[in-house]
Amino acid sequence: MRDANEREITVSALHIYPVKSGKGLTLSKMEIGPKGPVDDRRWMFVDDTGRFLSQRQHPKMCFIEAEIQSDKLIIRSKRLPPLIIKRGKNEKQKMRHVTIWKDSLEVYDMGNNATEWASDFFGFPAHLVFIPDDIHRKVNPKYALKDTDEVSFTDGYPLLIISEASLGDLNLRLENPVPMNRFRPSIVVSGCEAFEEDRWKRIRIGSAVFSCVKGCSRCVLTTVDQAAGSADEKGEPLVTLSRYRKTDEGIMFGQNAIPEGVGSVSLNDEVIVLQ
Numbered sequence: 001m002r003d004a005n006e007r008e009i010t011v012s013a014l015h016i017y018p019v020k021s022g023k024g025l026t027l028s029k030m031e032i033g034p035k036g037p038v039d040d041r042r043w044m045f046v047d048d049t050g051r052f053l054s055q056r057q058h059p060k061m062c063f064i065e066a067e068i069q070s071d072k073l074i075i076r077s078k079r080l081p082p083l084i085i086k087r088g089k090n091e092k093q094k095m096r097h098v099t100i101w102k103d104s105l106e107v108y109d110m111g112n113n114a115t116e117w118a119s120d121f122f123g124f125p126a127h128l129v130f131i132p133d134d135i136h137r138k139v140n141p142k143y144a145l146k147d148t149d150e151v152s153f154t155d156g157y158p159l160l161i162i163s164e165a166s167l168g169d170l171n172l173r174l175e176n177p178v179p180m181n182r183f184r185p186s187i188v189v190s191g192c193e194a195f196e197e198d199r200w201k202r203i204r205i206g207s208a209v210f211s212c213v214k215g216c217s218r219c220v221l222t223t224v225d226q227a228a229g230s231a232d233e234k235g236e237p238l239v240t241l242s243r244y245r246k247t248d249e250g251i252m253f254g255q256n257a258i259p260e261g262v263g264s265v266s267l268n269d270e271v272i273v274l275q
Contacts, residue, residue, distance in 0.1 A: 036158025
């Protein structure tokens with residue numbers, strides 16, 4: 001087998017998800033900041049207790065679309081008028097205590113109009129919150145490169161990398177193949193073998209260097225058809241993945257990565273495997 005550095009592995013897709021559990025945006029160029037991809041999961045819906053809301057319990061969140069403009073964010077979904085909010089934080093906004101997995105923090109509430117829109121969408125009291133640059137949520141110290149490594153409202157790590165070959169391997173085992181959007185990657189790569197990303201420790205893409213710190217443990221969100229807004233009745237593709245990708249840490253698919261600094265990644269950039 002030829003060494004990974006001798007083959008042309010390239011970026012085939014780039015995605016951010018401005019609103020956690022909402023529909024992704026496809027990019028031609030991704031800017032990498034301290035929290036990971038710029039504008040990725042900076043906004044999040046929470047219930048009245050501050051607990052985060054996701055497609056795990058609310059599959060219809062896949063219909064939430066976000067449009068990012070220079071000075072505002074526009075959120076759209078079926079049957080509701082667009083929600084238009086100013087980007088960034090406003091010191092006049094109140095703070096809201098939120099919980100995302102084991103993390104608790106104070107972030108910015110996006111106001112009454114957002115609360116009304118969210119409550120109409122979910123059918124119960126809900127709110128939209130925002131995490132700015134100066135509010136820090138740390139990466140799991142067990143896998144962090146340094147104490148200052150941080151994330152936005154992602155589940156735990158700044159980026160997720162998946163190869164097209166890994167999805168292809170899975171789809172050969174499925175009765176009904178699934179698209180990549182079931183797995184919500186940040187960076188999709190082509191030109192490598194299936195699950196080769198599992199062996200990468202450090203990679204360079206564009207002007208950014210990433211450490212691949214751990215496999216991504218998958219959950220029921222992967223069973224949500226992003227076009228239909230409903231979960232697969234047979235629990236696919238999670239059931240099939242569990243037959244050959246299950247470890248002591250979970251059912252693994254894709255690699256969580258932490259940027260070693262700021263930079264940028266573009267479509268068709270070469271992936272250089274450093275380690």
